[in-house]
Amino acid sequence: MKILTAAQTRQADAATLLAEGITSAELMERAATAFCHWLQKRLPAHSQRPMHIFCGPGNNGGDGLAIARQLHEAGYQPQVWTLPAAQPSADFTLNRQRLPAGLPCHEIQPETLPQLPARAVVVDALFGTGLSRPLTGAAAMLVKHLNQSEATVVAVDMPSGLLTDAPQSPDSLVVRAHYTVSFELPKLAFLLPQNAEFVGQWEVLPIHLDPTFIHNAPVDNYFVNDNFIRGRLPARNKFSHKGTFGHALLLAGSRGKIGASVLAAKACLRGGVGLLTVRTPAVGYPIMQVAAPEAMALADSATDFVTELPDLKPYAAVGIGPGLGQEHATCEVLRQLLRKTKVPLVLDADALNLLGANPSLLKLLPRESLLTPHPKEFERLVGKPARDDYHRLEQLRTFVREHGCYCVLKGAYTTLAAPDGTLYFNSTGNPGMATGGSGDVLTGLLLALRADKRLSPLDAALLGLYAHGRAGDQAAQQTGEAGLVAGDLIRFIGPVLQELTTPLPGL
Numbered sequence: 001m002k003i004l005t006a007a008q009t010r011q012a013d014a015a016t017l018l019a020e021g022i023t024s025a026e027l028m029e030r031a032a033t034a035f036c037h038w039l040q041k042r043l044p045a046h047s048q049r050p051m052h053i054f055c056g057p058g059n060n061g062g063d064g065l066a067i068a069r070q071l072h073e074a075g076y077q078p079q080v081w082t083l084p085a086a087q088p089s090a091d092f093t094l095n096r097q098r099l100p101a102g103l104p105c106h107e108i109q110p111e112t113l114p115q116l117p118a119r120a121v122v123v124d125a126l127f128g129t130g131l132s133r134p135l136t137g138a139a140a141m142l143v144k145h146l147n148q149s150e151a152t153v154v155a156v157d158m159p160s161g162l163l164t165d166a167p168q169s170p171d172s173l174v175v176r177a178h179y180t181v182s183f184e185l186p187k188l189a190f191l192l193p194q195n196a197e198f199v200g201q202w203e204v205l206p207i208h209l210d211p212t213f214i215h216n217a218p219v220d221n222y223f224v225n226d227n228f229i230r231g232r233l234p235a236r237n238k239f240s241h242k243g244t245f246g247h248a249l250l251l252a253g254s255r256g257k258i259g260a261s262v263l264a265a266k267a268c269l270r271g272g273v274g275l276l277t278v279r280t281p282a283v284g285y286p287i288m289q290v291a292a293p294e295a296m297a298l299a300d301s302a303t304d305f306v307t308e309l310p311d312l313k314p315y316a317a318v319g320i321g322p323g324l325g326q327e328h329a330t331c332e333v334l335r336q337l338l339r340k341t342k343v344p345l346v347l348d349a350d351a352l353n354l355l356g357a358n359p360s361l362l363k364l365l366p367r368e369s370l371l372t373p374h375p376k377e378f379e380r381l382v383g384k385p386a387r388d389d390y391h392r393l394e395q396l397r398t399f400v401r402e403h404g405c406y407c408v409l410k411g412a413y414t415t416l417a418a419p420d421g422t423l424y425f426n427s428t429g430n431p432g433m434a435t436g437g438s439g440d441v442l443t444g445l446l447l448a449l450r451a452d453k454r455l456s457p458l459d460a461a462l463l464g465l466y467a468h469g470r471a472g473d474q475a476a477q478q479t480g481e482a483g484l485v486a487g488d489l490i491r492f493i494g495p496v497l498q499e500l501t502t503p504l505p506g507l
C-alpha cells in the first residue's frame, strides 16, 4: 500500500472526481457513509449515548456535517458544533444547508462548550489533511476542552491538529483521539511513536479513490500489509535441493548469551534455509549441538567468544551479531568478514554496536548488506540522537543511501529502508514481541531468506519482517502479549511462511 502525502491526497481526490465524473460532494458523501458504517457496527443507535460532532470550516468539517445527517437518518441523535469561520469550504456550506431541521447545530463560543461526560461520544471533524498551521483561538480552546473530557473521541481522517506528514511544533494542540478512522490509505503520521497518543487505534476505510492515480503516484513510503506481501514467496519446486535454499553461516553467541545464537539458529532453520553452520565459542558448542541438532556447529578455539572467521567459501549468506559480545578479537572477525565476504550479510545486535564504535568498519560494509538495529543501536550507528521520529526517518534514508545497504529499524511499525531511500513500514506484530530474543529470531529468519537464491534482497527483507510480526501475532493469541517469549515465535514461522507462499494459479 502506498502512503501518499497530504498534497498527493488532494490530487487523488481531484483525479477521482475527473475519472468518475462525480462532484466533490458525492465523494464526501462516500467518505461519510464509510465512516457511519464503521461507527454503526460498534455503536448501535439504541445505545442512546450522547453524541457531539465538532466540525471545522473545510472539507473535514464537511465530512462531519454529512456524517451527522447520515447518523440522524439512521436514528442517532447527534448534536453538531461548528467553528466560527469567515470562509468555509463550498462542501462545508452545502452540507450545512443539508442538515435536517430537527438536528441541533450550534456555533462554538467559549461560553457554550458542551459538557462531555464519560458516556459521550465525540466525532472530531475539525481539521484533516488540510491543516496548515497550529491551532489557535476557538479551535485551540475546543481541543483543550475535548482533551480534558473523558468522552470517547473518534477522529475523522486525522486527529485535528496533527499534520499528515511532518512534525508539528512541540507545543501544538492536537486532539487525543481513541480511534482515528481515515480514508483509503494510511497517513505517515499514524506510524510514528510520537503521534500514538493522538491517533489512538487507527483504521483506513476504502472510498475508491482513482486507482490509476494511486498506481502512478511516486512515493517514498509504503505500508506493508498482506496484499503487498502476496506473490513475493514462490512455492518450492518439487526438484529443488538443499543448494536452492542456500547454506548459511551464523556467527553468534558468547558466554552467557549462547541462548541468542540458539534462537537465531532455530529461526533460520524454520525460515527454510538449506543448511546452517553456526560458529560458536567453545562454551556454546555442546549447547548448540543439543538445542539445534539440524545445524552444524563449528567451535571456535576461544572458550567465551568468537575469535576466528571460518573459510567463507561454502556459504550463500552470513549472519553475525546475536549474543556476540564486543571483544576486540570479535571485532577483528567482523572486520575480516566485511573485507572478505562476497555473499549477502545480515548484521544485528553487537555486530551493529561494533560498527557504531568503529566507524572505519562502516566504510567496509558490502553493498546490499542488511542491518537490523533498534533505535538505540541505530543512534550509535549514526552517531547522534534524532530530534524526533521524522528526523530519525531522514537519518535512516541518508544512512542507507550513503552505505548502499538495507536497514531495518525495529519498533512498533518496523521500518525497512532500501538503498534508494524508500521506506517500508511493516504492519504485523504486537507489543508482546518487545521481549529479549525477539530480535535474534528476526536475524535468523532474515538470514534464511537472504540465503534463498530465489529471492531479491528487498523481497527477502520484506518477507522476513512481515512473517516475524505475523508469527508474533499468532503466538500472542495463545500466550497473550505479556506471556510471549521469543522462543514462541519460532514454531509459527513455518506455518506463516506456508500461508504466504504463492499458490498455483486457480483454474
Ligand SMILES: NC(=O)C1=CN([C@@H]2O[C@H](COP(=O)(O)OP(=O)(O)OC[C@H]3O[C@@H](n4cnc5c(N)ncnc54)[C@H](OP(=O)(O)O)[C@@H]3O)[C@@H](O)[C@H]2O)[C@@H](O)CC1
Pocket (backbone or CB within 6 Å): 009, 010, 012, 013, 027, 028, 031, 056, 057, 058, 059, 060, 061, 063, 087, 088, 089, 126, 127, 128, 129, 130, 131, 132, 133, 134, 135, 136, 139, 156, 157, 158, 183, 209
Ligand atoms: N482528499 C480526499 O480524498 C478526501 C477528503 N475528504 C476530507 O477532506 C479533508 C481535507 O479537507 P480540506 O482540504 O478542506 O482541509 P481541512 O483539513 O478540512 O482544513 C482546511 C480548512 O481549515 C483551515 N485551516 C487549516 N489549518 C487551520 C488552523 N490551524 N486554524 C484554523 N483554520 C485552519 C483552512 O484554511 P486556510 O489554511 O485555507 O486558511 C481551510 O479552511 C480530509 O481530511 C477529509 O476529511 C473527504 O471528504 C473525501 C475524500
Ligand SMILES: [K+]
Pocket (backbone or CB within 6 Å): 060, 124, 125, 126, 127, 128, 155, 156, 157, 158, 159, 160
Ligand atoms: K479530524
